[in-house]
Amino acid sequence: MTSEEHYKKRKPLHDPDVETIVAGIMNGNRQMLSRAITLVESQKPAHEHKAHEILDRCLAKKTAALRIGITGSPGAGKSTFIEALGDEILKSGLTLAILAVDPSSHHSKGSILGDKARMEKLSGRQDVFIRPTPSSGYLGGTSPRTHEAILLCEAAGYDVILVETVGVGQSEVLIESMVDFILLLMLPGSGDELQGIKRGIMEIADSVVITKTDGDQASIASVAKAEFEAALMMLPAKHPFWHRNVHLTSAIENKGIKEVWQDILAFFSEMQKRSLLEERRRQQLKQLLYTVVEERLKKEFYTSPEVLQSIERIEEQVLSAELSPFSGAKTLMDAFRK
Amino acid sequence: MTSEEHYKKRKPLHDPDVETIVAGIMNGNRQMLSRAITLVESQKPAHEHKAHEILDRCLAKKTAALRIGITGSPGAGKSTFIEALGDEILKSGLTLAILAVDPSSHHSKGSILGDKARMEKLSGRQDVFIRPTPSSGYLGGTSPRTHEAILLCEAAGYDVILVETVGVGQSEVLIESMVDFILLLMLPGSGDELQGIKRGIMEIADSVVITKTDGDQASIASVAKAEFEAALMMLPAKHPFWHRNVHLTSAIENKGIKEVWQDILAFFSEMQKRSLLEERRRQQLKQLLYTVVEERLKKEFYTSPEVLQSIERIEEQVLSAELSPFSGAKTLMDAFRK
Numbered sequence: 266m267t268s269e270e271h272y273k274k275r276k277p278l279h280d281p282d283v284e285t286i287v288a289g290i291m292n293g294n295r296q297m298l299s300r301a302i303t304l305v306e307s308q309k310p311a312h313e314h315k316a317h318e319i320l321d322r323c324l325a326k327k328t329a330a331l332r333i334g335i336t337g338s339p340g341a342g343k344s345t346f347i348e349a350l351g352d353e354i355l356k357s358g359l360t361l362a363i364l365a366v367d368p369s370s371h372h373s374k375g376s377i378l379g380d381k382a383r384m385e386k387l388s389g390r391q392d393v394f395i396r397p398t399p400s401s402g403y404l405g406g407t408s409p410r411t412h413e414a415i416l417l418c419e420a421a422g423y424d425v426i427l428v429e430t431v432g433v434g435q436s437e438v439l440i441e442s443m444v445d446f447i448l449l450l451m452l453p454g455s456g457d458e459l460q461g462i463k464r465g466i467m468e469i470a471d472s473v474v475i476t477k478t479d480g481d482q483a484s485i486a487s488v489a490k491a492e493f494e495a496a497l498m499m500l501p502a503k504h505p506f507w508h509r510n511v512h513l514t515s516a517i518e519n520k521g522i523k524e525v526w527q528d529i530l531a532f533f534s535e536m537q538k539r540s541l542l543e544e545r546r547r548q549q550l551k552q553l554l555y556t557v558v559e560e561r562l563k564k565e566f567y568t569s570p571e572v573l574q575s576i577e578r579i580e581e582q583v584l585s586a587e588l589s590p591f592s593g594a595k596t597l598m599d600a601f602r603k
Numbered sequence: 604m605t606s607e608e609h610y611k612k613r614k615p616l617h618d619p620d621v622e623t624i625v626a627g628i629m630n631g632n633r634q635m636l637s638r639a640i641t642l643v644e645s646q647k648p649a650h651e652h653k654a655h656e657i658l659d660r661c662l663a664k665k666t667a668a669l670r671i672g673i674t675g676s677p678g679a680g681k682s683t684f685i686e687a688l689g690d691e692i693l694k695s696g697l698t699l700a701i702l703a704v705d706p707s708s709h710h711s712k713g714s715i716l717g718d719k720a721r722m723e724k725l726s727g728r729q730d731v732f733i734r735p736t737p738s739s740g741y742l743g744g745t746s747p748r749t750h751e752a753i754l755l756c757e758a759a760g761y762d763v764i765l766v767e768t769v770g771v772g773q774s775e776v777l778i779e780s781m782v783d784f785i786l787l788l789m790l791p792g793s794g795d796e797l798q799g800i801k802r803g804i805m806e807i808a809d810s811v812v813i814t815k816t817d818g819d820q821a822s823i824a825s826v827a828k829a830e831f832e833a834a835l836m837m838l839p840a841k842h843p844f845w846h847r848n849v850h851l852t853s854a855i856e857n858k859g860i861k862e863v864w865q866d867i868l869a870f871f872s873e874m875q876k877r878s879l880l881e882e883r884r885r886q887q888l889k890q891l892l893y894t895v896v897e898e899r900l901k902k903e904f905y906t907s908p909e910v911l912q913s914i915e916r917i918e919e920q921v922l923s924a925e926l927s928p929f930s931g932a933k934t935l936m937d938a939f940r941k
Binding site for chain 1: 655658659662663885888889891892894895896897899900901903904917918921922923924927928929930931932933935936939
């Protein structure tokens with residue numbers, strides 16, 4: 266028997282059932298939580314089915330983690346900041362789940378070199394769960410799957426969930442529908458001011474964090490702070506009760522991190538005072554319903570054998586102006602209905 | 604017989620058939636072109652069917668109008684600029700179709716007061732077709748229907764098509780898929796610099812036009828020009844052969860308008876030299892195919908009697924956490940499949 270044959274004959278990896286995984290998640294078993302997220306991210310129909318069974322059960326458990334989105338351009342220092350903020354969160358006795366953008370993924374455009382070294386201070390701790398999220402064709406590393414991973418972390422009882430995302434276009438709208446508070450990280454002098462403003466992410470930020478304000482950067486940073494404050498003044502309020510702050514931070518010097526965390530806590534306290542968090546969760550679930558519906562609808566359409574059989578031909582006919590896009594669409598819809 | 608009864612008994616308005624409308628469009632009958640656009644914009648299934656028959660026939664006629672998108676915040680002076688540019692275009696002997704944002708519509712946030720006075724110099728002319736586009740729930744006044752209206756104007760033989768849009772979020776992606784050249788209008792000192800950059804419209808602009816650079820505005824304008832030029836330098840090139848210009852214009856003083864038109868012509872000449880326009884048209888048709896397909900798919904779903912019967916109940920169950928969004932989506936998909 267060759268080693269390959271031997272390998273093939275090995276017992277399949279332990280494949281826990283829905284019961285086991287759900288019980289594991291509820292009991293804080295991180296391996297089971299990881300497995301569930303893997304199922305959620307899988308493209309296989311059987312996995313999807315299982316993932317939804319798990320999610321159904323997990324949703325039954327009422328939880329209310331603080332969900333925080335952390336966005337910013339590549340190079341804005343997101344990992345380093347998350348590590349510092351995470352440390353602050355843990356100091357206050359809360360547990361923490363981090364859904365981080367996978368730096369090896371194409372879309373995140375993060376540094377692959379930094380991969381191993383990322384968040385090494387946090388990754389060893391028992392009260393922290395770190396999970397890289399694959400971008401899987403979604404810009405900015407956020408997809409409807411991220412929402413599902415958040416729900417699973419919540420069911421596992423984590424108090425705070427940090428969701429890292431790269432600030433590009435569509436991902437902001439998505440992240441906005443999943444988290445409660447959005448921190449925008451900015452590195453002044455890197456062209457970030459323009460990029461950040463340009464990409465429409467200032468509008469959805471609840472707080473702006475200027476990173477790496479140490480050494481030479483200190484003077485640029487305070488000018489940038491004034492500029493961001495002026496820019497924020499011009500934007501409509503996101504919440505009537507909330508004033509967006511601009512924080513000067515340095516992860517190396519541990520400067521301003523505590524203030525950011527206190528800012529976040531103040532926001533949640535205002536939300537809870539007004540009983541807004543529960544309504545927000547309801548609206549988020551509703552949004553997820555329609556996201557999932559439309560995703561499935563499109564998937565069903567584009568994987569239907571009848572559509573697959575004719576789609577290439579129709580596209581070619583449209584490209585060569587033999588068929589109008591309207592007749593083409595009609596033909597495809599007719600095929601789908603069969 | 605009361606006047607109301609009399610009204611009801613009147614003959615229905617002349618309802619021309621597809622043949623008549625198509626022939627009318629091809630012969631430059633503006634009334635028929637208007638009717639066709641009205642059919643395109645209608646929500647009624649019978650109208651939609653007729654509209655697509657007309658579009659099918661119109662597409663058969665190969666045309667290549669210069670399609671120009673004109674975007675900018677409300678108050679940036681779009682109508683006045685379009686009037687001045689339109690005049691310049693007509694002077695060069697070309698015919699012109701303008702798809703303007705309806706200022707009375709809610710989303711455009713344009714001035715209703717200015718409605719009657721808009722483009723009065725152009726609206727009387729035989730070589731100009733002006734059509735207000737309803738925003739119909741789409742931000743910025745651009746919808747897939749705008750693309751269809753463009754196709755109809757093209758079939759009617761107009762040489763240049765100006766599409767006005769209000770620069771807000773999604774509409775940029777849409778307009779980008781319909782036109783060849785995008786002019787971004789900016790009014791300095793109005794907070795437009797920030798707004799324009801913020802909304803991601805600088806990235807899709809092929810040329811920036813600073814408006815109202817007369818009187819007191821003249822000095823602010825030249826500072827703004829330098830700023831925009833610097834900002835544009837930081838953006839990736841949209842076309843490798845095209846350098847984005849920033850123009851100082853005043854519609855009142857007829858300043859810079861001719862230069863903008865020459866800039867546009869230079870762009871199209873570069874496109875034609877490289878045979879890029881034809882490929883662009885093909886890709887635009889392909890994009891329209893999938894836009895129409897997904898629109899129809901969603902429409903079919905959300906108007907299906909089986910879905911309508913259960914959607915409210917399911918949404919409520921999701922909101923009250925009785926049902927997960929995943930099970931909810933599955934139930935709706937099962938209902939749809941029936």
